[in-house]
Amino acid sequence: DSGVTQTPKHLITATGQRVTLRCSPRSGDLSVYWYQQSLDQGLQFLIQYYNGEERAKGNILERFSAQQFPDLHSELNLSSLELGDSALYFCASSVGQVTYNEQFFGPGTRLTVL
């Protein structure tokens, strides 16, 4: 158990809908990262927050947004969902920047868009 929790575990929804994925980092970790893993693209970095502030942005679509709250949990919002958004979404946390710190992954949320 990494200490990082993600909810829900599975999510099935329809095209055009909006969903929210939730992540609670390990106790003491200030950085939260969101990743998308699809069969054809592999793991891709979406966005990072550090202590409530956006720190780095990767291949995140405009339809997607995230935020980190004062209690350090984070939410990833996916809207106007398309079939291609079906993927595993991982959250990870670290004490500081991942470039210098070990990262701990949550169990992931499997999103299926029908």
Next chain:
Amino acid sequence: KNEVEQSPQNLTAQEGEFITINCSYSVGISALHWLQQHPGGGIVSLFMLSSGKKKHGRLIATINIQEKHSSLHITASHPRDSAVYICAVGSQGNLIFGKGTKLSVKP
């Protein structure tokens, strides 16, 4: 060309064999991570290194910064080592991932 290349893509070994997985990268990095993804999907961080060599149990990771290359070795492989091993480099505040190496260890 991908910024992080792993080889081989797939690897089948017999229990007890010594295994090497390679990772080459083309960007400047601050650290390199080796991750293990279990068949169920969970991801575990194995190593983070920026120079030299690290060892944890039967796993050894090395990095050569000048050659932009890292290797992950598994000694005395076991069927429970069967997983996807992913190399990721820390660059400009985020991680860039390789496509992974799928390892299957037969008893």
